[in-house]
Amino acid sequence: MGVQFNHPWLLLLLIPLAAFMLYAYKSDFRLSGARKTGAVTFRSVILLLLVLALSGLQSYTVLEQKKVVYVVDRSASMPEAGQAEDWMQKSAGAKKEKDAVGVVSSSLQASYEQKLLNRLPDPFRLNAAGNPDFTNLESGLMLAGNLLDGRSDSRIVLISDGKENVGSMLAAGRMLKDRGIPVDVLPSPSRQIKDVSVEEVIVPHKLYQAESFSIEVLVRSTYKGRGELRLYEDSREIGRETVDIAAGENRFAVKALAKKTGLHRYRAEIFMNGDSQSANNAGYAFTRVDGPPKVLIVEGKKGTSGNIAAALSSGLVQYEIMPSPALLPSELAKYAAYDSIVFNNVSGDQVGERRMEMIEQAVKSYGIGFMMVGGEESFGMGGYFKTPIERALPVSMELEGKRQIPSLGLILVIDRSGSMSGDKMEMAKEAAIRTVEMLRSKDTVGVLAFDTNNWWVVPPMRLDNKKQEVIDEIQSIQSDGGTDIYPAAASAVEEMLKIQAQRKHIILMTDGQSAGNGGYGPLLDQMNDAKITMSTVAVGGDADVNLLQTLAEGAKGRFYMAQDETTIPAIFSREAAMISKSYIVDKPFVPAMQEPGDWRKLFEGGVPQIYGYVATTPKPSAQTVLASPEPDPLLARWQYGSGRTVAWTSDMMGKWSKDWVAWPAFSNVLTQMVKWTFPQFSASPYDVKTQVEGNKVRFEVSAVAGTGPEQLQAMVTGDQLQPVKTDLVQESPGTYSGEMTVDQPGSFLLTLEDGGGKSVAMPTGLIVPYSPEYRIETGDADQELKRLAEMTGGRVLSWDRPEELFAAAPRPSRQLHDLGHALLAAALILWVADIAVRRLALPWGRLGALLAAALRRRPQPAGGAEAPDAGLGRLAARKQRAAAFYGGGSAAPPPEPAQPQARAGKPEAGAERPASEARPAAQSHAGARGRKAARPPAAGPGKPAAAEPKPPQDERSAAMDRLLAARKRNPR
Template sequence: MGVQFDHPWLLLLLIPLAAFAVFAWRGPARIPMFRHRLAASLRTIALLLLVLLLAGVQLYTVQRQHEVVYAVDRSSSASAGDADRDWIDASLAAKAADDAYAMLSFGRDASAERTMSADAPLGGLEAAVDADYTNVQRALQLASGMLGAGDPRIVLISDGDENIGSMLESGRLLKNRGIAVDVLDKRTETERDAAIDSLSLPGKLYLGEAFTVEARLRSTFSGTGEIRLYEDNVEIGAQTVRVERGDNAVLLQGLAKKPGLHRYRAELGLPGDEQSANNAAFAFTRVAGSPSVLVVEGKPGTSSNIEKALNAGLIDTTVIPASLLPSEIADYAQYDSILFNNVSGDALGQSKMDAIETAVRSYGIGFMMSGGDQSFGLGGYFDTPIERALPVSMELEGKREVPELGLILVIDRSGSMSGSKIELAKEAAMRTVELMRAKDTVGVVAFDDSPWWVVEPRKLTDKEEVLQLIQSIPSGGGTNIFPAMASAAETIKGIDAQRKHIILLTDGQSAGGGSYEELLAGLGKEQVTVSSVAVGSDADRGLLQRVADLGKGRFYDVQDETTLPAIFSREAVLLARTYVVDKPFTPRVADAGDWAPLFAQGLPTINGYVATSAKPSAQTVLVSPEPDPLLVRWQYGSGRSVAWTSDLTGEWSGPWIGWDGFANVLTQTVKWTFPQFAASPYRIETAMAEGGTQLSVTAEPQGDAVLPDELVASIGGDADAAIDPVTLVQTAPGRYTGMLPLGEPGAYLLNLSPAGAGSGGADSENAAGSTGAETAGSGETAALPASTGTGLVIPYSPEYRISSAEAQGSARLAELAQLTGGRVLSWDDPAAVYAQPAAPHKQMRDWTSLLLAAVLALWIADIAIRRLAVPWERIAAMLAAPFAAAGRRGTGAASGEAAPAEDGALARLSAAKRRSTAARGGEKRADESRAAPAQRPAEAPRAAGGEPGSAAEGGFASAVDRVRAERGTGRAQPAERSAGEASRGDPPSGRAKPPDEPAPPDDGGSAMDRLLAAKKRSGR
């Protein structure tokens, strides 16, 4: 064991410490000498320990032990089955008993397989890693953290083809820490593989333009295969190709048929290809031409007026029913705007609503909704993503008197409703309750085999309590509809409301029966209507359709349960019957802005519309006499949306459709919603990183444009309806970086916008201006465009790329070994891992805490000795007694008869000391008797017994007298004056004479024992 100091120069403090120790030991004392010297000793030891702590004292032992971490590459390019484990197992046979090892696996990330141990079993390579990438840097970082205090070494088993991070950068850090890296090249045999390296086509095309797509191929073998080209997931061509070993180029032909942003994918099929992950490549382009609008109609054949008006304005239209709406955001990129023509919300579903809202908010695609009996509030859009994108709200906000409503919801809670069905049913019921007012009455009965009143019919004075009760509905049991309907029918008759309605929801067949005709006929007499909702394919549609017909309500056949909230809210709106205003009026211009010239020649009459409420930051262009909004617009995120609350079919707006200015007004309204694209000022680059795809954007502003502090990137693709926006931080002037949560290869939509300039949802509601135009040029410095829509290609992982230089990985591994002082190992010699003797290393032991505790204990003991009046001498004697007894036994055995002689000499010395002490004590007593005679009787006992610790008053001699008395030697008699007293001229009178005492017989104890006993008694 050795000792070392971190700051040895601080040991110079021992010099003043030694001087302090001498002074403290010999200096003047205010307490008895024994206590003084004991306290000084403790204080000196405490200061010594503090000096050692300041100097950084450390104890260590020298050890020779290998510590090895095996880092195994398990990426796709380096997979070798059980060969890695077998080689490691063979190398462990050569390690010494004290040598320790650990093991980890890595791909894109790294995971520990075995922690550092000397005797743990090897086990298998089972940790989960992402095999699509190789990140050697991450593996080396984890391995270095697993090493302890032994001779550190990392054995890297890899092919060296890293595609994330830099192993040489980690190698330089490991070299500074003295960690060597041995490498074992894990290069596998070349497999039969053919890949598409890249796909390229012009970045911008014009409508009707023919173009060429170039696919660059690479293969390790020759063969004949087929390559297919897809545009927006639709195959547009296929070609048979002859692929030779090495690099190949294939040209494919295409035609720009539709304007907008289009994504392209090429796929290669070659017989004998053993790797399919690299058989697809992606690209995108934007086709300029006539703008395109997607018209979604709720009733077939009702969009002819819209088509004719837009086509007259050179706008292409595509008309589809709501059922054909795509659910993926990327499919909307080919359109400039989306127009809903009287579309009901229950025909869409949640995923389609989310996709449209995201397309408007994040990608700048326009949106317009026209009215009708299935639109706005009548379509069940309350509290939906579509309502968030519109400039109007479905609530009327107390504008007109709505009759009191009585509503009972009959909800199936059987076992088949478990999961998402019952949750969506509860959400639908809660959304319905939120639409109702405090004076309305609502009740909720859930049923399985029997009915259960979740909410007894009550006024909605406390909506929160009702919502909590609905949320508590569980699922379980069978299905029996009639008892629940009978209970609801009996209860609703007692509700005092102007309009009463029952909604029945179930997904199964009723186990029992009953007379629904009689039940519903009785409800009809009470003016109660009934609607029914069939969920899923197992529902009894015949029964539910008959219930709705007899109850004079509506029947809903639901295959997508996400439409349930829209259906229930629509039923609540229809029950109120106040959303449709069907009296003729002439619209009034409110805040037309730049649309004012469209209405300068006057406006035709309108016969009806759906009542809504304009949102606070929206721009209301036309209003009704109520006043309700008729035409409203606003900016929503990156896009724009318009609400036209009357219809476009002519049912309510016949005079408007026949008006000469109708086509121009509709065309200009739709064009206002088009994306505001400009030449992109951004250059986009991507690189794979450990956390995803690193996106780098370089801004190139024109003129006096100001660079924003941050950019917001919105991503959309095939895999998901929406990906959360990512904030890009400016890391250098004009350069922004951020991490995209993307790993799957493909073509994605990318929208870049300055932070706070319309990249997110409802927070951008205040972006609508009085004219709808930008305010640049008003004396302020121009900024970058608020929205730039483009594309982003994520290629397949470089892990699957066919490399033309196979030796690069091996060269990097050899360079890493040389940099860190490691070796290039061989598969034929696994024992070489432990062949070199382990370098000696110090095993440090940290004693800081222990020494600090000792200093604290010594400090407390020092204070206690100096401040506490306890018999410290007695305590010390008791502690020393065992050691003294052992010493006497050892001394007696060694010296034989010398002890009695030593005892006699000590006795003579003791007698002389007593005589001298008695003489001085007698003199003092004589002086005291002359000064204060009255005190002598009281002080006599003191003179006889002595003051504890006072040698002047014969304390020591008295103690000896008591010892002799205890031994039976009798009381000492006065002795003659010694020759020393006569020579000093001490007066003979008034002095106690020391007794003449013969030496006491030896009773088995030594003179030293007697002296110690006497001293202890004197101390009392």
């Protein structure tokens, strides 16, 4: 324990202050006596405390303790964590009891495994979760530094292979060096494996249709051999070659032809015997092929798009027909290969929620056009209610209040067994909620959940104004138990017989096999007699498909096979729409122009008759070009984000539009509809370059015209469909730059927006390659670790000698305690006391005497005997009373009342005086009687009282002195 000063030279202020206080004491201080002494003392101490506080007085204790924080690299390039865990356990076992250890895990982000404690758990395991696709040692070192305060012998132990790809550990080392924290390194051995990787794929940034070009591929390998190089355009293989690969870098060039227009992704893959790591075997690149626009036609039923294809061919518009919605791309970047997408009578359950979201994002953010052509499986009949496709269309599927629709009784029978947990259950609840939202107030709905038992989530009830109440009950369904279908189906039929509705329908959904084997024949007969229909939905391949198909056919319903659970909401919506049958308006009419705009010339000569369509409702901001007498929109369009969409609610196969497809102007009208949806920019006015470094993507954008808007943003969307916007900084007129962070590899679409959120360039592609953890390193990472240790004064530790970490004696260090606040608080208290002494007019002398008396007072001895000081005090009091009795002057206190006299030689009754005190008192009274001093006569009327004779002063004093001496000789 000791003290020290941060600014000891300030102690010199005590010399002039001491001289000043001495001068103040000797001068006229306007105070005197004890008040003057007290005031000068208080002020002297206050000034002393202030000088000590200014000089930085601190106390300290000497510490001999080690604090060590392990930083463990948890990236994918590191071997299994067991070796590091064992080494830490052994090294911590050699520490002293006072030493403390902590553990930090580091991958893309660092996290605490254990804060500073006096031991590691046995056994110790690394449990913190992180992203192993990146190595950020800087983050781990800085987090470890936050655990160390620098007051002890502190150090960090870094266990890593040194292959960092995010941040800089040397930058963190410089900051730790300034804080006096050394970093010991324990180099982890690199995994020695046979590995071949595709490091880079290079294609021209821009191509023209039918242009020949080369695809350059950089391959790196750790061993020599023969492999096969495959090349793909989008998902189509365009080349395959056998190549000889040497250890190190290998470059190959493959010729290709730009056949199709649009944005294309090229993929190169390498295959080689002996390769032990496949994560780095593929590389990607994007390019745009300029040429005529291209349209993707998606068919609900194969071979039904002949009229559309013929019309586009006559308008010189390129197209591609996709015979099944199941073939739609599952990656957002692939939709950028088309200028517009046409759905021809496609039902929503064939598309799925995720693909719908991709199409909506492609339209809204990247300007790709979309058109929906009607039919019996499109719009509301296709189950698009409240889907992403409905959000993009200019019409909605809601028909509330438009026409007389038959009352509907609907019961949803939902499997809630344990196998339905997770996304299946969530999609089932979403499907039920959407179905309830489609129903009207006069409809009746019930929801039955089943496992091995039945549970009426919502007993059959008329909706009225209870939609939200029903939705809240549906949200409460939880998955658990087994599967038994028959009791649930029988219970639903039993309740349906009690419902009064014009149309009655049951939707049964399950993903499992039924435990029971009930007699379904009588149940189906009962349903047919009561005109109750039932559709069934099999979720996944484990469902009892045969049973569900039989039930749907026997109950005159439909069977759906939902391999993708995201299609369940569309299936339920479609079923609810098909039961009402009110969506289809099957009667001839001649469409009327309503808001044709720039399409007026297309219809000025008149339009053919239409024989049917699917009813929809136009959205408030949509433009209804042609309408029916209802009025319902037949042709509507609008701007949705950066793209445009068109809705044609009749068909184009000839069933409802036979006069239209035979109309001479049909090809031109349809071509103009599709062309209107094309992106609004034919060529990109900006040159966009991207560079990926670790988990950072840097953008460099330059305007072709040399100037651009003040504000520009880059919007990047990946397969997760979560757009990320990055503000671009204008470095000079028409030149912009920016940076964004990515946490996973993949293909991304990139477009530019102005300050108003409008797209100003054609979408382009962005590739974030596989994790840099899987790259084949060419440098010496161990040298970087050694540089870190040398910079900070650390050591290079050995895997064979873990005890070396705590072998050296701890470096003594001081733990400082700042006394500044305590000194200032004491000075403040003394300052208040100084004011009180100088300003308050109090009897300071009397208060001091009382304080001194209180300090001198002692506690009474055991047994009730009085202390000697108390006895002397009573003798002094008696002396005063005796002096008053014998005429001791006016200043003496008045005599006490006369007490009854006891017999001679005996103490007074009830007296509590000791015997030694009683004897002198008796002798004094006897002496007084021997002198026979008679009292003066009492004063009569008109006569003054005679004055009492006063005994001589020396006689009284001698008597009292004798009494006090006797008391001192016989203390008790």
